[in-house]
Amino acid sequence: MKQFSYVRVTSGKAAISELSKDKTAMFLAGGTNLVDLMKSGVTNPERLVDITRVPLATIEATKTGLRIGALAKNTAVAEHPLVLKHFPLLSQALNAGASPQLRNMATVGGNMMQRTRCHYFYDTALPCNKRNPGSGCGAIGGFSRMHAIFGASDKCIAVHPSDMCVALTALDAVITVTGAKGERKISFGEFHRLPGDTPEIDNTLQRGELITAVDIPFNDALQQTHYLKVRDRASYAFALVSAGVALSLKGNNIADVRIAMGGVAHKPWRLKEAEAYLKGKPATEEHFREAARLTMAQAKAEEGNAYKLTLAPNTIVEALKLAAANGNI
Amino acid sequence: MKDDQLMNEEHSGTSRRSFLKRTSLMTAMALAPETVIKAAEKGLDEKIAATIETMPLNVTINGVKQSVRIEPRVTLLDLLRERLQLTGTKKGCDHGQCGACTVHIDGERVNACLTLAVTTEGRDVTTIEGLAKGDELHPMQEAFLEHDGFQCGYCTPGQIMSAICCIREGHADTPDEIREYMSGNICRCGAYSNIVDAIMDVKQGGKKV
Ligand SMILES: Cc1cc2nc3c(=O)[nH]c(=O)nc-3n(C[C@H](O)[C@H](O)[C@H](O)COP(=O)(O)OP(=O)(O)OC[C@H]3O[C@@H](n4cnc5c(N)ncnc54)[C@H](O)[C@@H]3O)c2cc1C
Ligand code: FES
Ligand code: FES
Numbered sequence: 371m372k373q374f375s376y377v378r379v380t381s382g383k384a385a386i387s388e389l390s391k392d393k394t395a396m397f398l399a400g401g402t403n404l405v406d407l408m409k410s411g412v413t414n415p416e417r418l419v420d421i422t423r424v425p426l427a428t429i430e431a432t433k434t435g436l437r438i439g440a441l442a443k444n445t446a447v448a449e450h451p452l453v454l455k456h457f458p459l460l461s462q463a464l465n466a467g468a469s470p471q472l473r474n475m476a477t478v479g480g481n482m483m484q485r486t487r488c489h490y491f492y493d494t495a496l497p498c499n500k501r502n503p504g505s506g507c508g509a510i511g512g513f514s515r516m517h518a519i520f521g522a523s524d525k526c527i528a529v530h531p532s533d534m535c536v537a538l539t540a541l542d543a544v545i546t547v548t549g550a551k552g553e554r555k556i557s558f559g560e561f562h563r564l565p566g567d568t569p570e571i572d573n574t575l576q577r578g579e580l581i582t583a584v585d586i587p588f589n590d591a592l593q594q595t596h597y598l599k600v601r602d603r604a605s606y607a608f609a610l611v612s613a614g615v616a617l618s619l620k621g622n623n624i625a626d627v628r629i630a631m632g633g634v635a636h637k638p639w640r641l642k643e644a645e646a647y648l649k650g651k652p653a654t655e656e657h658f659r660e661a662a663r664l665t666m667a668q669a670k671a672e673e674g675n676a677y678k679l680t681l682a683p684n685t686i687v688e689a690l691k692l693a694a695a696n697g698n699i
Numbered sequence: 700m701k702d703d704q705l706m707n708e709e710h711s712g713t714s715r716r717s718f719l720k721r722t723s724l725m726t727a728m729a730l731a732p733e734t735v736i737k738a739a740e741k742g743l744d745e746k747i748a749a750t751i752e753t754m755p756l757n758v759t760i761n762g763v764k765q766s767v768r769i770e771p772r773v774t775l776l777d778l779l780r781e782r783l784q785l786t787g788t789k790k791g792c793d794h795g796q797c798g799a800c801t802v803h804i805d806g807e808r809v810n811a812c813l814t815l816a817v818t819t820e821g822r823d824v825t826t827i828e829g830l831a832k833g834d835e836l837h838p839m840q841e842a843f844l845e846h847d848g849f850q851c852g853y854c855t856p857g858q859i860m861s862a863i864c865c866i867r868e869g870h871a872d873t874p875d876e877i878r879e880y881m882s883g884n885i886c887r888c889g890a891y892s893n894i895v896d897a898i899m900d901v902k903q904g905g906k907k908v
Binding site for chain 1: 813
């Protein structure tokens, strides 16, 4: 790991001001992604601003929803009684990610900001437009087993690896960030971006801004949830494809539904068209299949990830079945 | 030049400054950020020494207060193994992927390889060396012996540190639950079934972990 200077701060204000002192400076939260990337030489900040002691780890109910501080640990969120009560999908998604040790370290803000696990991004000897703009995308025509089937570009087919973000996208969360110019809100779906011609930019956070909280609006109708993660081993592996579903039934009809997917795009992938189709329809496999078919109309694969064209719709259908049956299949 | 070697030099009593004076320009460039490279280009070894900062760190490890000076880039794992000679905690992957480096910080299990040591200021760290009371092994250590919870033993310190928290967190009620909540510890010898047995045994024995 290269040398860097280190400063520990205890307020958001100090964090923002310390970050501005070096154009390569970065915030350090749990470190589970950043320290890894620094060891690999992918990210080389000359200054780290340790924000782990900034008091932004509270999880509390507001009038309209649940507010989760950006420095709340993944474990703390997954096991919080208010999260379990109101947003079981978030808890399920978090618990499907990484390992207990990593979840004890990882924070909500860091999880959102984690970078792709694309092999070409991690290996500094290989071409990657995300790490080294203009060097090309090694995954296109290369090893693309983990890669995107939605919204990719000819510059980058990497996926965002987070499980937590799939749930937060489905649950219409809103992010609060603070910078030198003050506070602003970003809806979760607008936070991460598609690669286009600038895959080096993962999201819409501006340099110098600190994520302070995530708000999830209460919607207690959406109590039937399931997070289905398909991976190479039963646990402690990134998703090949995942689907998060939250729905409510009236009789056997779908009163309301939210669906998002992971492992399929450069951002957590919300299935709005499928949701609109399913609303009001009976919760049958036939309708789930049609919702999946509508979603897959936009899909495009490389040779290496062509299997996802089958795996993704099956995952959608299975997750919907499990949510509709409340896990009792 | 590896971080480890840098620390060993310091440990053996050679001062960082004189050590750096002895190193070649090339070595300095290999480990240095821009600022240092600039200093090095001017041939100013003194300046190189001045720019490679160490920081004070006060941390309690296995009940003993430690005050050391370290570079910010040193991980807790390297501090334990290379500087404090607490080599019970193992380095498997060094990237958060195996769990061999699992230790407790303020009672919670974490990966020491992804923890920068400077971030543990004021914290309480427990390693495998901190479990036994004199000659009396911790119940989890006993159970691993009794159930053959290992073959080569390389992953074992991490497994034991993780297993203790698995019970403390309330995630050891069934073999399936144990398997899920021990998934952050890989065993290349495949001692998994005996590890699960050991944890079940401790859990059912009801001894305080
Ligand atoms: C072996 C392994 C397996 C994993 N498996 C999974 C998995 O299956 N599913 C999954 O979802 N994730 C997985 N992860 C990734 C893990 O979830 C992330 O590394 C973690 O969530 C990052 O959070 P952190 O607090 O450690 O971030 P850090 O590493 O500290 O920071 C990451 C980035 O976020 C920035 N940042 C942090 N906080 C803020 C803030 N408040 N405001 C602005 N910027 C901020 C940092 O500057 C940095 O750029 C895995 C990681 C490893 C190492
Ligand atoms: S050495 Fe830390 S997880 Fe492998
Ligand atoms: S006992 Fe050999 S790796 Fe686990």
